[in-house]
Amino acid sequence: xxxxxxxxxxxxxxxxxxxxxxxxxxxxxxxxxxxxxxxxxxxxxxxxxxxxxxxxxxxxxxxxxxxxxxxxxxxxxxxxxxxxxxxxxxxxxxxxxxxxxxxxxxxxxxxxxxxxxxxxxxxxxxxxxxxxxxxxxxxxxxxxxxxxxxxxxxxxxxxxxxxxxxxxxxxxxxxxxxxxxxxxxxxxxxxxxxxxxxxxxxxxxxxxxxxxxxxxxxxxxxxxxxxxxxxxxxxxxxxxxxxxxxxxxxxxxxxxxxxxxxxxxxxxxxxxxxxxxxxxxxxxxxxxxxxxxxxxxxxxxxxxxxxxxxxxxxxxxxxxxxxxxxxxxxxxxxxxxxxxxxxxxxxxxxxxxxxxxxxxxxxxxxxxxxxxxxxxxxxxxxxxxxxxxxxxxxxxxxxxxxxxxxxxxxxxxxxx
Numbered sequence: 001x002x003x004x005x006x007x008x009x010x011x012x013x014x015x016x017x018x019x020x021x022x023x024x025x026x027x028x029x030x031x032x033x034x035x036x037x038x039x040x041x042x043x044x045x046x047x048x049x050x051x052x053x054x055x056x057x058x059x060x061x062x063x064x065x066x067x068x069x070x071x072x073x074x075x076x077x078x079x080x081x082x083x084x085x086x087x088x089x090x091x092x093x094x095x096x097x098x099x100x101x102x103x104x105x106x107x108x109x110x111x112x113x114x115x116x117x118x119x120x121x122x123x124x125x126x127x128x129x130x131x132x133x134x135x136x137x138x139x140x141x142x143x144x145x146x147x148x149x150x151x152x153x154x155x156x157x158x159x160x161x162x163x164x165x166x167x168x169x170x171x172x173x174x175x176x177x178x179x180x181x182x183x184x185x186x187x188x189x190x191x192x193x194x195x196x197x198x199x200x201x202x203x204x205x206x207x208x209x210x211x212x213x214x215x216x217x218x219x220x221x222x223x224x225x226x227x228x229x230x231x232x233x234x235x236x237x238x239x240x241x242x243x244x245x246x247x248x249x250x251x252x253x254x255x256x257x258x259x260x261x262x263x264x265x266x267x268x269x270x271x272x273x274x275x276x277x278x279x280x281x282x283x284x285x286x287x288x289x290x291x292x293x294x295x296x297x298x299x300x301x302x303x304x305x306x307x308x309x310x311x312x313x314x315x316x317x318x319x320x321x322x323x324x325x326x327x328x329x330x331x332x333x334x335x336x337x338x339x340x341x342x343x344x345x346x347x348x349x350x351x352x353x354x355x356x357x358x359x360x361x362x363x364x365x366x367x368x369x370x371x372x373x374x375x376x377x378x379x380x381x382x383x384x385x386x387x388x389x390x391x392x393x394x395x396x397x398x399x400x401x402x403x404x405x406x407x408x409x410x411x412x413x414x415x416x
Contacts, residue, residue, distance in 0.1 A: 015163045018205035021170035024071045037179035047297045049304040057316030061095040069096035071168030086154035088145035091120030093159035098129035111145040117319040160194030161249025170198025184307040187293035190214035191243035193252030200259035214263040215292040220244045224263040242289030270295040276330035287318040335393025343409040346382045361402040364389040
């Protein structure tokens with residue numbers, strides 16, 4: 001506990017207990033999935049530690065958020081159910097509230113930021129909720145949700161700063177420790193702090209020596225900043241929009257201060273790599289936030305070497321266009337797609353010679369663009385930018401060497 005914390009702070013941090021999490025597990029039984037928590041041999045080899053993955057992307061709404069949302073909805077009185085509920089969310093909490101409110105016959109209104117991925121908006125509407133798009137960021141959506149709550153008398157279902165929501169999210173840790181009781185570390189994505197708060201409460205009560213570490217992206221580190229008494233400075237685009245929040249909860253902050261061991265920051269490109277690894281190795285789709293834990297494990301191999309590390313793949317709701325871009329960008333990073341600028345004499349047959357050499361070297365040409373007007377070559381030559389798919393970075397090097405050994409000037413623009 002922070003040395004400046006007073007009685008009120010202790011009360012906040014003690015609002016949720018292991019008994020609350022266990023009660024949530026009983027309430028949620030049969031209504032949410034006890035998702036698999038299994039080891040990954042290949043990710044373990046890459047990361048240098050024993051990786052266990054909790055596949056929360058296998059929930060019906062493809063996110064852990066169902067747990068907290070349903071636990072809160074089950075607490076409503078009949079009168080509150082008739083009034084209906086309202087929530088603000090970047091997507092996953094929205095779907096959790098919408099789906100379970102629909103099942104329970106509770107009217108639901110969801111306020112989402114205007115930039116929310118279309119797939120999340122569509123799914124939320126398909127579950128029967130009324131969606132209101134308002135604001136550029138979650139804080140602006142929250143303000144609109146509060147206004148509508150006062151205007152219509154809805155019950156507010158907060159995405160993270162609610163004891164019942166926190167208890168519901170904590171059931172993830174109970175299931176992970178049931179599957180792997182000897183886990184040494186939990187790596188948990190952090191947005192507003194609901195998931196890590198609930199998990200830390202449950203995990204520390206079950207196994208006091210377990211290390212619980214949160215993960216934020218560098219563009220949105222409000223929990224890290226709050227814990228280190230830094231001014232909150234967040235903003236910009238990120239692939240991890242599910243944890244792109246400006247403000248953490250008052251309750252979650254104090255729970256994290258008391259129960260969580262550390263917060264790690266990761267870059268967007270590191271999250272992209274983790275998304276691609278989940279797809280290529282585990283054959284499973286992770287949204288950016290869901291891959292943050294793996295990104296942290298890969299960023300700090302020395303910290304987790306030889307340890308048994310539990311990752312929460314918290315959700316799989318990623319826009320298909322973003323996922324396609326992630327795959328292609330990762331191929332470029334791995335040197336499996338390269339763009340080469342080749343200087344060639346501007347005469348018939350020159351391009352054919354180049355394509356033949358690339359083909360003989362095993363490269364697959366994806367695109368070729370002449371650069372006559374903006375060429376760096378002399379007036380009797382031209383540049384051609386060729387994008388080539390290769391088997392590996394080493395193979396790309398052999399393709400380049402095949403061109404150079406036949407007299408062509410080659411410069412790698414990307415991927416080599």
